[in-house]
Amino acid sequence: MTRRKADPAFVPFADDAAVRTLGDFSIENGTARIALHGSLDITRDREGLGRARDLRAALDAIVTALEGEDLPESVAEEPEAAAPVRNPFA
Template sequence: MTRRKTDPAFTPFADDSSVRTIADLSFENGTSRIALHGTLDITRDREGLRRTRDLKATLDAIVTALEGEDLPEQVAEEPEAAEKVQNPFA
């Protein structure tokens, strides 16, 4: 199954909810990081060329967004807040 970009207006680092998908590779947007999940087969055919162009356009947009900012040396890791739950066995 071939999936195209789910968000053609994907703006890197603009929000914490948008996703761009190319085949089985997903770019999950975030305001401090973009997570990549999945795989992408680049085949030697027209579909492979389309996927490669989509990948390049997405990476170019990420690079442009990063180049246009005054960046810190490294983003601080944010620990996930632990949620307290009631013991179901008490």
């Protein structure tokens, strides 16, 4: 059986751009929150086991990142206001 390695490009809470994709399921990185979208079928076969292990590895990385920090009680629900940007086409 092939062991899958963690995705080194996905470091939880490191940036606002990285996405880890598992089938139709995506884990979108953010510096304040990580968003989970889509669906993931974990079938009762070797492929399903591989998908389950990939999901566990991603969640373990997120939990490890959180456990290693001094966390606030909660994060504000409102997104930060975007700063105006000059139109490069104007």
